[in-house]
Amino acid sequence: MPRYLTMVRIDEKNAPAEGPSEALMERMGALIEEMTKAGxxxxxxxxxxxSEGTRVTWSNGEFTxxxxxxxxxxxxxxxxxxxQAKDKAEILEWTKRFLAxxxxxxxxxxxxxEIAEG
Amino acid sequence: xxxxxxxxxxxxxxxSARIIAGxxxxxxxxxxxxxxxxxxxxxxxxxxxxxxxxxxxxxxxxATAKHRAIxxxxxxxxxxxxxxxxxxxxxxxxxxEPADPDGIDDDLLRLIFTxxxxxxxxxxxxxxxxxxLGGLGTDEIARAFLVRESTVAxxxxxxxxxxxRTGVPFEVPSGPERPARLGSVLDVIYLIFNEGYAxxxxxxxxxxxxxxxxxxxARLLAGLMDREPEVHGLAALLELQASRTRARTxxxxxxxxxxxxxxxxxxxxxxxxGFAALERAxxxxxxxxxxxxQAAIAACHARxxxxxxxxxxxxxxxxxxxxxxxPSPVVELNRAVAVSxxxxxxxxxxxxxxxxxxxxxxxxHLLPSVRGDLLERLGRGEExxxxxxxASELTRNARERELLLARAEGVSR
Numbered sequence: 001m002p003r004y005l006t007m008v009r010i011d012e013k014n015a016p017a018e019g020p021s022e023a024l025m026e027r028m029g030a031l032i033e034e035m036t037k038a039g040x041x042x043x044x045x046x047x048x049x050x051s052e053g054t055r056v057t058w059s060n061g062e063f064t065x066x067x068x069x070x071x072x073x074x075x076x077x078x079x080x081x082x083x084q085a086k087d088k089a090e091i092l093e094w095t096k097r098f099l100a101x102x103x104x105x106x107x108x109x110x111x112x113x114e115i116a117e118g
Numbered sequence: 119x120x121x122x123x124x125x126x127x128x129x130x131x132x133x134s135a136r137i138i139a140g141x142x143x144x145x146x147x148x149x150x151x152x153x154x155x156x157x158x159x160x161x162x163x164x165x166x167x168x169x170x171x172x173x174x175x176x177x178x179x180x181a182t183a184k185h186r187a188i189x190x191x192x193x194x195x196x197x198x199x200x201x202x203x204x205x206x207x208x209x210x211x212x213x214x215e216p217a218d219p220d221g222i223d224d225d226l227l228r229l230i231f232t233x234x235x236x237x238x239x240x241x242x243x244x245x246x247x248x249x250x251l252g253g254l255g256t257d258e259i260a261r262a263f264l265v266r267e268s269t270v271a272x273x274x275x276x277x278x279x280x281x282x283r284t285g286v287p288f289e290v291p292s293g294p295e296r297p298a299r300l301g302s303v304l305d306v307i308y309l310i311f312n313e314g315y316a317x318x319x320x321x322x323x324x325x326x327x328x329x330x331x332x333x334x335x336a337r338l339l340a341g342l343m344d345r346e347p348e349v350h351g352l353a354a355l356l357e358l359q360a361s362r363t364r365a366r367t368x369x370x371x372x373x374x375x376x377x378x379x380x381x382x383x384x385x386x387x388x389x390x391x392g393f394a395a396l397e398r399a400x401x402x403x404x405x406x407x408x409x410x411x412q413a414a415i416a417a418c419h420a421r422x423x424x425x426x427x428x429x430x431x432x433x434x435x436x437x438x439x440x441x442x443x444x445p446s447p448v449v450e451l452n453r454a455v456a457v458s459x460x461x462x463x464x465x466x467x468x469x470x471x472x473x474x475x476x477x478x479x480x481x482x483h484l485l486p487s488v489r490g491d492l493l494e495r496l497g498r499g500e501e502x503x504x505x506x507x508x509a510s511e512l513t514r515n516a517r518e519r520e521l522l523l524a525r526a527e528g529v530s531r
Binding site: 036037040042043082089090100117 | 125129173330331334336337338341342364387
């Protein structure tokens, strides 16, 4: 049965300034609980903003270290989930449910990538 | 936004257990409940492509199913007929309980205990559980267990009739029968896992997926019965065993023993989850049951970065406790191996000697195989060779036979 990493991508500049509403956090919590109890959610976390992040690049045998925020990219990864789903149709459904807990004023993308096994 | 039928079916697979459970609470029969749930699916397949997937698809399906269920119960004659087909009389079926919006967890538990009821044969329990709780279709169950689809379909039909005929109530057992009933549920889930674990390369992919189906069921049960240590013990055992899946076969597809596996290929997320479940089991207190003890043994192996780091005295002690709560000659043989690793081959051999007369192990190739290894380590070459040869005669697996004969060859003269 495949496993998927879903990465939530968001435009930090257009995200609600006050962050997620309490109602959103409640709905998110309920969905996380539902997915955990269904045996489907293996791991999930939100990430701290890119302003607190760092990039390390290896090229031509040398390191370049850059501190965030990373303004040249429109969307950054805000969080992830590791999900065990029977197939693509199932992971799509769970992902839609996750996105749907957000109010309509959010613009948010979840990128689904199947984990390479073997 | 319109819906494709695969999207509708994905929703149904996610929701079906809850819908069947909630409906069964009303109609008091899992067979009728499943029919009604499938009617709801048909309604969704008809309406959602036009109207779009509803905001809360699970709630839509549940409401649709419950309306039909309540309708059915109100039309006594039709209900009585459906029950009669299921082998029950209207008078024997308790009335539906008042609706309880938070009761879906209870209903799911009732469904799990009902589908694992000991009045059913083991194959029936497995098929019914995978069908009603695992969301597998009859064809998928058939492919996973290498049997014909009609066989599985009949098993399920007969299982539902047996439940009806014997008047199995839709409830979670309490009182003196509860531990055994819970044991039956755990055993069914473990059986499904082992069927998947036994799959070999080239098998239909639905076979190894049985491991994940079982894992999801174990996690589901752990969420529903958070205060039962053995439930967490089973979940821990399955997470830990599943963690080794990618390391179990060599590049040429041959199975690798624990001692030979590349531990970098163990899945550390699953190991962490296994440890967490095991810790929950321990924190709940009480004497550990067999699944918790087996999980503790698996955790010992998981903790060792290399085979040579394995804490054998702890494993040997755990096997000692396992044999006390769930005595079995196979467990005793495993204990002998652990004891030999912890306290030397002589100590292990003494334990295997006691098993030689056990009729249960008469045809079991691992007994002479283990003895061969211990005798070789003790420098008793002649006897070791004979034991390996004996083991090669008992195994039905060609590759295993080759390996055992090679070991016999390799014993220094």
